[in-house]
Amino acid sequence: MAAVDTTVIDHPLVAHKLTVLRDEQTDSPTFRRLTEELVTLLAYEATREVRVTPVTVTTPVSPAHGVRLALPKPLVVPILRAGLGMLEGMVRLVPTAEVGFVGMVRDEETLQASTYAERLPEDLSGRQCYVLDPMLATGGTLAAAVRFLVDRGADHITCICLLAAPEGIERLSALLDDLKVPCNLVLAGVDDRLNEKGYIVPGLGDAGDRLYGVV
Numbered sequence: 694m695a696a697v698d699t700t701v702i703d704h705p706l707v708a709h710k711l712t713v714l715r716d717e718q719t720d721s722p723t724f725r726r727l728t729e730e731l732v733t734l735l736a737y738e739a740t741r742e743v744r745v746t747p748v749t750v751t752t753p754v755s756p757a758h759g760v761r762l763a764l765p766k767p768l769v770v771p772i773l774r775a776g777l778g779m780l781e782g783m784v785r786l787v788p789t790a791e792v793g794f795v796g797m798v799r800d801e802e803t804l805q806a807s808t809y810a811e812r813l814p815e816d817l818s819g820r821q822c823y824v825l826d827p828m829l830a831t832g833g834t835l836a837a838a839v840r841f842l843v844d845r846g847a848d849h850i851t852c853i854c855l856l857a858a859p860e861g862i863e864r865l866s867a868l869l870d871d872l873k874v875p876c877n878l879v880l881a882g883v884d885d886r887l888n889e890k891g892y893i894v895p896g897l898g899d900a901g902d903r904l905y906g907v908v
């Protein structure tokens with residue numbers, strides 16, 4: 694079994710919004726709105742395996758058998774900074790989810806990711822987690838975040854990204870090769886390659902800067 698089960702969403706609305714998002718002429722407010730809209734579209738597919746529990750409700754006519762989201766609640770984890778731009782789009786679809794935060798930054802020289810902030814439940818036993826980060830470049834950031842959640846007990850991981858480089862998907866799978874829990878990856882697109890600076894080509898540039906400005 695591949696360590697990371699990857700799905701690329703093939704849908705004209707996703708392709709349209711992604712194209713506008715890439716355009717260097719797209720300003721920050723539009724970029725933020727499109728990011729949220731794209732995540733909501735991806736989240737529909739990304740939550741296909743969300744756990745539910747059977748319930749019966751009473752309609753005005755008769756009892757009806759259905760389902761509700763199971764407990765413990767799903768945990769959504771945006772990777773700061775750029776992943777924060779995806780949060781609203783995700784919780785719009787799963788409003789009862791809880792939210793934890795991980796702050797990670799990639800050293801632009803070494804391309805090594807490091808963690809500078811973390812606000813998550815100590816015990817993630819039995820939790821389904823949805824990790825949000827728009828860009829999967831070398832895969833180092835996402836692999837470290839997934840490992841962190843699984844080490845705390847998370848037993849089902851779904852990563853939602855907008856764009857990935859093929860080398861990053863391969864490295865993510867290699868880094869998580871020994872993972873004992875299911876790990877899914879849902880993407881709006883897979884690009885051609887990484888450039889010498891570790892940026893996705895053609896990509897969309899620095900997602901964090903385009904969402905929030907250059908810091």
Ligand SMILES: O=P(O)(O)OC[C@H]1O[C@H](OP(=O)(O)OP(=O)(O)O)[C@H](O)[C@@H]1O
Nearest residue numbers: 774775798799829830831832833834901
């Ligand atoms: O796959 P990798 O090679 O690890 O790179 C991807 C990471 O780089 C970007 O974050 P960045 O470090 O720029 O931080 P930011 O979100 O604060 O801009 C992006 O949002 C990912 O987290």
Ligand SMILES: O=c1cc[nH]c(=O)[nH]1
Nearest residue numbers: 830892893898899900
């Ligand atoms: O292309 C890339 C690579 C890493 N981080 C980004 O924001 N964009």
Ligand SMILES: [Mg+2]
Nearest residue numbers: 899900901902
């Ligand atoms: Mg950045």
